[in-house]
Amino acid sequence: MSNDHASLFAPFLEQVSHASLADRHQSAMSLLTDRGFLSVSGPDSQRFLQGQLSNNLDRLEPAQHHLSTACTPKGRMYSAFRLLHSENGFLLSMHKGLLDATQTTLGKYAVFFKSEQTIDTSLVALGLSGSNIKGTLQTLFGNTPEDASAMQVEESVWLLAVPGSCERYELWLPADQLPTWWNKLKQNFLPVSQSHWRLLDIEAVIPELLPEAAEQYIPQHLNLPTLNAVSFRKGCYTGQEIVARMQNLGQLKSRCYHLTTDSAVELPPNTKLTNTAGKTIGEVLYAVTPTDANQTELLAVIRVEAAETSDVQLPDNDINFTVAPLPYNIDAKAELQR
Known part of the structure; x- marks a missing residue:
């Protein structure tokens, strides 16, 4: 499947509304069309990433996540992402335009480690936001994660609590399950464009590296x-x-x-x-x-x-x-x- 998922996203993008100031804290569901995923796995994956990333992976427990960066020797960020300690290693969620360079650059440092970096084209992401959505999500998922934690909903489906000026969560899921989850979630969440999610990032001053x-x-x-x-x-x-x-x-x-x-x-x-x-x-x-x-x-x-x-x-x-x-x-x- 193509990493941009253009044909998959097309019918859903026809349903979305664009960013609105008046309704920015309504219960909304954003299809994060520019999001991509890099998977890092193998017995040395944590030790390898600890020497490359800016946050402390020794304190990152399974089912926890952090923002993190990867820098050049001059301290300039060539990548920034949300890093999840998953059941099979680590998932890095970033702008898809950074994937190739991130994989290539990390690969230069990986030669002495039993670790593999793979662009995971099977995953997509939804942003769920709103002033009082926790109860709705608890009804849908049985529970909700708190702070910098994640909840594995089912195999390869993760719900992550992320910061913002209103309640926000990211749902990472296999692309072939997007139609099912979309139809289930739109009963309670208005479909909106990624510009809505980006407006919430702007309000909270949580920048994404493009x-x-x-x-x-x-x-x-x-x-x-x-x-x-x-x-x-x-x-x-x-x-x-x-x-x-x-x-x-x-x-x-x-x-x-x-x-x-x-x-x-x-x-x-x-x-x-x-x-x-x-x-x-x-x-x-x-x-x-x-x-x-x-x-x-x-x-x-x-x-x-x-x-x-x-x-x-x-x-x-x-x-x-x-x-x-x-x-x-x-x-x-x-x-x-x-």
Whole structure:
């Protein structure tokens, strides 16, 4: 089966609504069409990944998951993903555009380990979200996972609790079971596009690494230590020295923020942003324009001083941006103890 599952997704995408500000916390089901999976298995898989990934796999119990990253020797992220300790090893869920490079790069370090990295084209993902969906899910699944845990619903079907400004879960399932689960879930969840899920990521400032940003940022630029994706006490991994040095020195000048502009404007990834003096102060990660509002919501990596004064605009344009306060506290010293 093709990794993009285009023909499989087509009939479901005909049923979806697009992102809406007014209804963003309704009970909704998003088909995560750009999600792909990398499976890492074998007796040395945990030891191998411990030397490559930014989080501490020694603390990741079976049926638990974390955000994590894989970095170049210079500390730049070539991949970022949600990592699940599954029954057969580890599953890495990421933007499908990162799969090939992630598999190839990890493979360069795998030669001394009994470990295999395989792009798993059999899996797809749904995002389930809403203000009060736990009871509905408990009725459907018999229970729900909490915090950074996952629940194996049946063979190869996982329900993961993920953070957000409303209750959110991801359902990972075999592609051939998508029609069955879709029809079951749509009795309680409105089918919506992936832009709805991305709008929730923007609201919660939980950034996804897109292929356009590969090798541009260190984990701190995307606030990933705060989101428990980086351990500073685990020891060495590729890129660790650069990442740890930046955290220890406390000299990071740019971070990821939620921005809003009162115009419906197209903002592709890497669109440059400036201050009123015309100086480039950052770039767009990705943006969503809700269907019911004349505005655009986005995540961007920008200079901290520009964020603090909301001094952000498009170059050669009169469009200005408002920067929302981060919904979580960043404490670099406390993060060093993880």
